[in-house]
Amino acid sequence: MLVALLPGDGIGPEVIEQTVRVLHAVCGDALTFEEAPVGGAAYKASGHPLPDATLDLAKRADAILFGAVGDPDCDALERRLRPEQAILGLRKELGLFANLRPAKLFAELADASALRPEVAAAIDMVIVRELNGDVYFGEKGMRTTPAGRRQGYDVMSYDEDEVARIARVGFETARARKGRLCSVDKANVLETSQLWRDVVIEISADYPDIALSHMYVDNCAMQLVRNPGQFDVIVTGNLFGDILSDQASMCAGSIGMLPSASLDSAGKGLYEPIHGSAPDIAGQGKANPLATILSAAMMLRYSLNRPADADRIEAAVAKALAGGARSPDLGGALTTAQMGEAVLAAL
Amino acid sequence: MLVALLPGDGIGPEVIEQTVRVLHAVCGDALTFEEAPVGGAAYKASGHPLPDATLDLAKRADAILFGAVGDPDCDALERRLRPEQAILGLRKELGLFANLRPAKLFAELADASALRPEVAAAIDMVIVRELNGDVYFGEKGMRTTPAGRRQGYDVMSYDEDEVARIARVGFETARARKGRLCSVDKANVLETSQLWRDVVIEISADYPDIALSHMYVDNCAMQLVRNPGQFDVIVTGNLFGDILSDQASMCAGSIGMLPSASLDSAGKGLYEPIHGSAPDIAGQGKANPLATILSAAMMLRYSLNRPADADRIEAAVAKALAGGARSPDLGGALTTAQMGEAVLAAL
Ligand SMILES: CC(C)[C@H](C(=O)O)[C@@H](O)C(=O)O
Ligand SMILES: CC(C)[C@H](C(=O)O)[C@@H](O)C(=O)O
Numbered sequence: 001m002l003v004a005l006l007p008g009d010g011i012g013p014e015v016i017e018q019t020v021r022v023l024h025a026v027c028g029d030a031l032t033f034e035e036a037p038v039g040g041a042a043y044k045a046s047g048h049p050l051p052d053a054t055l056d057l058a059k060r061a062d063a064i065l066f067g068a069v070g071d072p073d074c075d076a077l078e079r080r081l082r083p084e085q086a087i088l089g090l091r092k093e094l095g096l097f098a099n100l101r102p103a104k105l106f107a108e109l110a111d112a113s114a115l116r117p118e119v120a121a122a123i124d125m126v127i128v129r130e131l132n133g134d135v136y137f138g139e140k141g142m143r144t145t146p147a148g149r150r151q152g153y154d155v156m157s158y159d160e161d162e163v164a165r166i167a168r169v170g171f172e173t174a175r176a177r178k179g180r181l182c183s184v185d186k187a188n189v190l191e192t193s194q195l196w197r198d199v200v201i202e203i204s205a206d207y208p209d210i211a212l213s214h215m216y217v218d219n220c221a222m223q224l225v226r227n228p229g230q231f232d233v234i235v236t237g238n239l240f241g242d243i244l245s246d247q248a249s250m251c252a253g254s255i256g257m258l259p260s261a262s263l264d265s266a267g268k269g270l271y272e273p274i275h276g277s278a279p280d281i282a283g284q285g286k287a288n289p290l291a292t293i294l295s296a297a298m299m300l301r302y303s304l305n306r307p308a309d310a311d312r313i314e315a316a317v318a319k320a321l322a323g324g325a326r327s328p329d330l331g332g333a334l335t336t337a338q339m340g341e342a343v344l345a346a347l
Numbered sequence: 348m349l350v351a352l353l354p355g356d357g358i359g360p361e362v363i364e365q366t367v368r369v370l371h372a373v374c375g376d377a378l379t380f381e382e383a384p385v386g387g388a389a390y391k392a393s394g395h396p397l398p399d400a401t402l403d404l405a406k407r408a409d410a411i412l413f414g415a416v417g418d419p420d421c422d423a424l425e426r427r428l429r430p431e432q433a434i435l436g437l438r439k440e441l442g443l444f445a446n447l448r449p450a451k452l453f454a455e456l457a458d459a460s461a462l463r464p465e466v467a468a469a470i471d472m473v474i475v476r477e478l479n480g481d482v483y484f485g486e487k488g489m490r491t492t493p494a495g496r497r498q499g500y501d502v503m504s505y506d507e508d509e510v511a512r513i514a515r516v517g518f519e520t521a522r523a524r525k526g527r528l529c530s531v532d533k534a535n536v537l538e539t540s541q542l543w544r545d546v547v548i549e550i551s552a553d554y555p556d557i558a559l560s561h562m563y564v565d566n567c568a569m570q571l572v573r574n575p576g577q578f579d580v581i582v583t584g585n586l587f588g589d590i591l592s593d594q595a596s597m598c599a600g601s602i603g604m605l606p607s608a609s610l611d612s613a614g615k616g617l618y619e620p621i622h623g624s625a626p627d628i629a630g631q632g633k634a635n636p637l638a639t640i641l642s643a644a645m646m647l648r649y650s651l652n653r654p655a656d657a658d659r660i661e662a663a664v665a666k667a668l669a670g671g672a673r674s675p676d677l678g679g680a681l682t683t684a685q686m687g688e689a690v691l692a693a694l
Binding site: 070079082084088114115116119135136138140141142145147149150151152153154155156157158159160161186188189190191192193194195196199217218219221222223224225226227239240242243244245246247249250251255 | 461482485498533564566574
């Protein structure tokens with residue numbers, strides 16, 4: 001099976017390197033790897049953040065392992081050339097509409113959360129974020145008002161099919177867990193949210209076994225601090241999901257620990273750590289590769305049908321942590337490579 | 348001076364009642380009060396959440412003390428008749444564009460935050476939220492796609508004048524505090540945010556003494572958990588401000604403690620607790636009136652030019668807390684009226 005490696009910018013290459021070592025050790029020759037540039041690195045090499053050859057590889061591959069994109073050198077470029085367009089383009093071109101972000105406190109890292117230990121310990125949720133619609137992909141631009149003033153605008157929207165398919169992912173995810181789904185919107189202000197809520201309720205007729213609730217996004221941002229243990233599965237749109245999933249992962253401790261999967265309707269996926277490119281520590285061996293290693297485990301489980309290998313990797317990560325492996329973000333001093341070696345040793 | 352009292356729904360009337368007792372005790376005959384219905388209560392009485400007479404009173408008054416709106420009985424009404432439209436209408440009709448939400452941990456309540464005590468203790472910020480624009484007030488509705496599917500849409504936008512005036516409030520607020528302003532946007536995805544960032548940078552030329560930084564909204568949601576003490580003043584748009592200010596207030600402990608001011612360009616304002624109508628505990632004497640009492644203190648300071656009275660009220664609240672006054676949300680058993688009496692006794 002072919003895995004596309006897209007290391008990208010900043011700490012992306014370092015964390016991907018350690019992850020490939022782990023995948024080699026676990027899967028041997030069952031996986032082949034092909035690498036391509038993406039993001040700021042691709043722009044610098046060839047003038048575009050998502051070159052055709054990279055997109056082709058992503059389409060050909062059975063799964064995509066993605067590092068990170070984002071490069072301050074590119075901040076002044078026009079929008080279509082910025083590194084972020086690469087990940088947005090991949091999500092859209094490949095129809096990766098369902099973003100799964102588990103947030104769970106590793107017992108070994110109870111001290112890493114800013115939340116009280118008893119509050120943090122209860123965190124065990126999955127955020128299901130829609131990735132192909134919302135204000136991310138609507139019409140947008142700069143225009144001039146009748147009064148001659150500059151105005152920026154972005155159209156937020158969802159149609160019923162877009163909501164229905166992500167709602168189903170939410171319900172299915174809840175069914176495989178504790179059976180509770182919380183749909184997050186801002187239906188008291190937004191028509192997009194009203195349609196969202198209406199459709200989620202319609203789809204719920206097919207899932208009588210799931211306890212569905214609705215919450216406004218502002219309240220959810222509070223509840224994720226006050227009592228994050230109340231959530232099992234959250235389903236929400238692209239923009240709210242961006243904010244809430246990052247918040248939830250920080251509640252669960254280091255952002256250096258949390259993986260994500262972005263899936264299409266056939267189960268093909270792109271897997272990436274939720275931390276970004278962290279340009280400030282790039283190339284210094286300070287990055288924590290565990291979020292990427294755990295993303296690879298999700299890849300084995302969801303796209304490559306190797307659940308036993310996924311279990312092995314997750315167990316090795318837990319064992320490495322239990323054995324005291326700590327990168328700087330976890331309060332330790334191990335380098336990126338040493339963290340990778342700790343996982344290899346634990347396998 | 349005339350204060351418009353708009354108690355509204357749920358726990359609104361209870362918390363306003365205690366606040367008026369405190370204002371009587373502190374200001375004597377200097378203030379006169381006139382009350383009008385708003386929100387679901389107004390809809391039930393007269394068919395509209397913001398009756399003309401209520402809007403007139405709000406316009407005539409020197410300041411507005413607002414309880415809360417929101418009533419589950421009204422969830423199925425068409426949007427223009429829902430309780431929330433009353434507060435949105437007041438903000439818009441009165442040009443209340445600048446929402447100031449201080450978030451600070453009361454030392455006496457260090458135990459109330461879900462954050463570790465040392466993380467929570469460092470919280471002392473003001474969130475400046477724009478209230479008259481963004482996706483809240485753009486064109487919105489339901490339409491049918493070319494494929495015949497229902498679609499909800501809402502247009503997000505800001506023009507340069509709208510950004511400039513709230514940016515100035517942000518810079519001025521920072522100048523009166525520690526001189527640090529963090530502007531929060533999503534400029535890597537949204538054109539509205541790009542214009543926001545461009546204009547904030549332009550305005551910063553007038554404030555060379557203020558340290559300006561920029562942060563993406565998803566990162567800010569993380570930083571508010573990880574290290575909320577890093578923020579002095581945050582300035583952001585209506586939607587991001589809705590989410591982040593509720594999150595920040597929960598980081599600071601009980602949402603029952605936090606006041607807010609919504610100001611027009613002349614300093615006239617509407618003052619409201621940031622908690623909502625809490626229909627589940629309405630009428631039971633369980634509501635904490637301190638957020639409303641502290642909102643009244645902001646009113647005396649910002650709109651009624653009675654800073655000494657504001658100081659007296661704030662000192663009395665701190666003293667009541669130090670003396671052990673605790674409503675259920677703070678882990679105690681005092682009723683709404685007993686909390687009001689504790690403040691009166693401390694005056
Ligand atoms: C890089 C950025 C465009 C992206 C997003 O907003 O979706 C990132 O924040 C994420 O969550 O994957
Ligand atoms: C009630 C609702 C419309 C309102 C808002 O979203 O602005 C509330 O959440 C607030 O923050 O004051």
